[in-house]
Amino acid sequence: MLRAVRIAVGILLASLGVLWTLQGADLVRVKPILCFSNCEPLVGGSSTWLVVGLVCIAIGVFLLLRRRRSHK
Secondary structure, eight states: OHHHHHHHHHHHHHHHHHHHHHHHTTSOOOOOSSOSSOOOOOOSOOHHHHHHHHHHHHHHHHHHHOOOOOOO
16 A cells, blocks of 8 residues: 555656646746635746756656565
8 A cells, every 4th residue: 555655646746746847947837726815827937846846756756666675
């Protein structure tokens, strides 16, 4: 069961990371869905979201590729 959770979290992080990286690089623009104060869409790229996206991709891929060590 722990393996399934790790895989699900890895896929989720990697997927969000790709989206945030593309938004940070200004290759994808998504309109706000729910907003409470400022409903203006971001114009232009954001280096912060680019870095956050790349970090999430790295962590997601690490979780997906990590193999469990066998204890002898």
